[in-house]
Amino acid sequence: MLTSTKTGTFRFVLVAVLMLLLQACQAGEETTPAGANAGDETSTTASGTQTRSDEGGTDGRGGTLVVAMTAGNVPLPDIVPTEGSEGRRFVTYQLYDGLVRWDLSRDDATSVPRPGLAESWDISEDMMTWTFHLREGVKFHDGTDWNADAAVFGLDRILNQESEWYSASLGGAIATYTKKIDSYEKIDDYTLAIHMKEPYALLHWDLTWVRFASPDAVKTYGNDGYIQHPVGTGPFRFVSMEQGVNMILEPNTEYWGEVPKLDQLILRPMPEASSRLAALQTGEVNWAEVPPPESMEMLRQEGFQVLLNNYPHMWPIILNLQVEPWDNKLVRQAANYAIDRDGMANDLLGGAANPAVQFMYEGHDWYSEDGTTYSYDPEKAKELLAEAGYPDGxxxxxxxxxxxxGNMWPLPMIEFLQQNLAEVGIDVEVEVMEWGALIQTYRPGFPPGENVGGVMVSTGSYAPMHAFDRNFASTSVPPAGNNKGLYDNQRVDELLREVQVASEEEFIPLMKELNSIVTDDAPWLFVVHDLNLRVVASNVKGVVMAQNWFIDLDTVWVE
Structure with missing residues (x-):
């Protein structure tokens, strides 16, 4: 039975199944920290899948790309947009640049940072100061200059609470990636120094998430009005936006990098998978994020290009370790053994995901071959529940x-998971919330006084600190990070301190140990690693499915 409450939350009980590290700093002679090359590119392309659209040559240009996003609305286009990471993928990464950006040119290797608005950087011997040499001649879309003053203004906006232009909402949303920063200063017009709170060799990874808006635009329109007039340095410029309908972007013809090949980019919010499928089939859009999984073969037969690839992204249930019985490790392990991940990945999802037997996926540098893996073992789950004192569930x-x-198809997936857990005695009541409301409700953590056992928030693990510090450090409880369940393991905290100054030889073993401990402790239900499904029309060319949440639209055109 489905009922609506005044908060917009739907509560019902579902009963049936419906179905690595631095390659980028090679751009100059800058000093690299200890461990800078640990986690180098690793080929882990999803076997037997199409990871590029039909290129049709490399000199094509033009056309209008119309994207059906999974977002519930048009993302408000500040440097940290609304609509979660979908907003970052299609809005932030197109309108704005950071000092560092991702290398999205390869589909056969994990993505690594490369220079962006900084041409190169140096790291002091004690790893306390990073000096960035800024790219000269870059203009914001309003014609104003990118320089060290603009960089300081941008950092003030998210870090300096004394600044007139400080935004608490932006600063909080990006705090995971800036919490190691102590201070920053302009050295000269094109040199910026960032000072750390402690020795830190991984700042370049964190800065892939920090983007810069035009200081003139922010000052003209204010933090609130700015979202109607966004101005960055990115490959696309803002044209217009109508909430609930679309956002229109056009190429930045003065872009310092590769000028996009498209004539126009239109972003449309379509939260329902069936709507995205229908729009694709009727030609209303020519790019659809995650249409229904059962449609993939049909779409191939109709001539569409079905694109899949590995990337560090998981569909989990983040558990509330502050409520019984999820505070019991045996219970958490039992629930993980109860999940038929193969059935979900291959039968329900049609091969659009891989089983998440550990936090990191098999084939990743940080996967632990000798660590705990969660096979489908309902009998073991029942034994662990009995040992934990819950023989009747x-x-x-x-x-x-x-x-x-990034949430794939959450309703049929939670039904499948609910049935798995019911078979071992765990009776799950499901509350369904609109995505934007869920983000606002659970970004600060589990609301006090509510007996919620877990929340489903898809999670990426693109960088060392993004993967483990953000999710599992005891210091990363909201709003400082994504440790919503208040997981606390002293050894994990120790390893994270070691990782941030590790040598090349030390780095990967430390990451493997982190993955092993977190997997064994099971603060989450590790369900599936999705394969970043998107479907594009046959005339959409130049798409490269990088092993990353983000995608480079500069190379795409439409015949």
Whole structure:
């Protein structure tokens, strides 16, 4: 039974199954920190899948790309947009640049940072100061200069609470990636120094998430009005936006990098998978994020290009370790053994995901070959529940989004998971929330006084600190990070301190140990690693499915 409450949350009980590290700093002679090359590019392309659109040569140009996003609305286009990571993928990464950006040119290797608005950087011997040599001649879309003053203004906007232009919402949303920064200063017009709170060799990874807006535009329109007039240095410029309908972008013909090949980019919010499928088939759009999984073969037969690839992204249930019985490790392990991941990945999702037997996916540098893996073993799950004192199981509540950024097909997936858990005695009541409301409700953590056992928030693990510090450090409880369940393991904290100054030889073993401990402790239900499904029309060319959440639209054109 489905009922609506005044908060817009739907509560119901579902009963049936519906179905690595631095390659980028090679751009100059800058000093690299200890461990800078640990986690080099690793070929882990999804076997037997199409990871590029039909290129049709490399000199094509033009056309209008119309993207059906999973977002519930048009993302508001500040440097940290609304609509979660979907907003970052299609809006932030197109309108704005950072000092560092991702290398999205390869589909056969994990993505690594490369120079962006900084041409190169140096790291002091004690790893306390990073000096960035800024790219000269770059203009914001309003014609104003990118320089060290603009960089300081941008950092003030997210870090300096004394600044007139400080935004608490932006600063909080990006705090995971800036919490190691102590101070920063302009050295000269094109040199910026960032000073750390402690020795830190991984700042370049974190800065892939920090983007810069035009100081003149922010001062003209204010932090609130700016979202109607966004101005960055990125490959696309803002044209117009109508909430609930679309955002229109055009190429930045003065872009310092590769000028986009498209004539126009239109972003449309379509939170329902069936709507994205229909729009694709009727030609209303020529690019659709995650259409229904059962449609993939049909779409191939109709001539569409079905694109899949590995990337560090998981569909989990983040558990609330502050409520019983999820505070019991045996219970968490039992629930993980109860999940038929192969059935979900291959039968329900049609091969659009891989089983998440560990936090990191098999084939990744940080996967632990000797660590705990969660096979489908209902009998073992029952034994662990009995050992934990729950021979008859228990009741719990999970909150899931109805759709949204990176969440695949959450309703049939939670039904499948719910049935798995019911078979070992765990009775799950499901609350369904609109994605934007869920983000606002659970970004600060689990609301106090509510007996919610877990929340489904898809999670990426693109960089060392993004993967482990953000999610599992005891210092990363909201709003400082994504440790919503208040997981606390002293050894994990120790390893994270070691990782941030590790040598090349030390780095990967440390990351493997982190993955092994987190997997064994099971602060989450590790369900599936999705394969970044998107479908494009046959005349969409130049798409490269990088092993990253982000995608480079500069190379794309439409015949």
């Amino acid at each position: 228990f009741e719990t509540v999970f909150v899931v989004p109805s759709s949204g950024s």
